[in-house]
Amino acid sequence: MSRRARLWLVAVGGGALAALLVAACLDLPAFGGTRHPYGDRAVRESLARHTANTIASINFDQRAFDTLGEISILFAAVLGCVVLLRQTRDEHRARPEPEPVALPVRRYALAVLPVALLTGLYVVAHGQLSPGGGFQGGVVAATSLHLLYLGADYRALERIRPVGLYEVGDALAVSAYLVTGLAGLIGGTAFLANTLLPYGTFNTLSSGGTVPLLNAAVGMEVACAVVVLLARFLDQAVEIEKGK
């Protein structure tokens, strides 16, 4: 199909889609309205189970089964990237040469690295109390390691990042989520039901029953997954070169 014909098709199809979507928008409940039946019920359930962060309660308690699907997608995507970005037969690894780094960049990166890592772990640990949780904290913790690549060089990053270990950690975290879910079955209730552990005191680290455990498993999974993904892409950019 020529570019011109394709543009016409996009214009016609896009125009029709736009009309349908605008008609749908006009029928949606008014913006900022007070009627949120699902939201109100979710807040009530979350408070009943002593979880201060309602979103963590929804993700790791009320919709814990959906989150299992979500982390399975993450796991499968990492697996796919590892397979797609592996070194092929007609490629070889070149040893990257360290480049000089401007002193302020180096100082800043090395000073911020421990702070960023600690912040990531803090966000994971307080997932059931304050905004954040396993997904967000895991990304912060994983990317903080890569400050070493900016501040020092690729070799230094590789030393604190044995990719094999992180791949194992990724798999272990998914298994930990499943095992926590199965523990409910052994306890005589449903898969991933939050009835096994006491709900604890509201607004403390130990509140929420199984929510902190599932949250920690997801935090570990996301951190490992991001490290592995970035490692594979960095390998392609920095190390793997064409030809023998």
Place this chain on the structure above:
Amino acid sequence: MGVLPYLVAVWIFLVGCYGLATSRNLIHAVGCLSVCQSATYVLLLAVGYRDDATAPVFSDVKPGSRPVVDPVVQALTLTDVVVGATVTALLLALVVQVSKRHGTVDPDALSELRG
């Protein structure tokens, strides 16, 4: 205000679709898909918004003292972000392979099959 936030989501989605259809670079196309996806974030958060409400986190807000925005759509947005990031990573890995095999990232130049 009224229906405007929903229309913004529609607009972002259509802009992303236009970019996908006219893209001459696969990396650009993956970026356009992310734009399409961000329309769903805007739509979900707009559906959950409530006037004069705060975040549905009760670590420093006394339960029942203030209205809170809908936490269900926020959790859905979180799911959306994670799935979007993984799909982007997978697509970019595919682009790396396409560029290695065919030496181009222009979708129009990728018409012939190669073993």
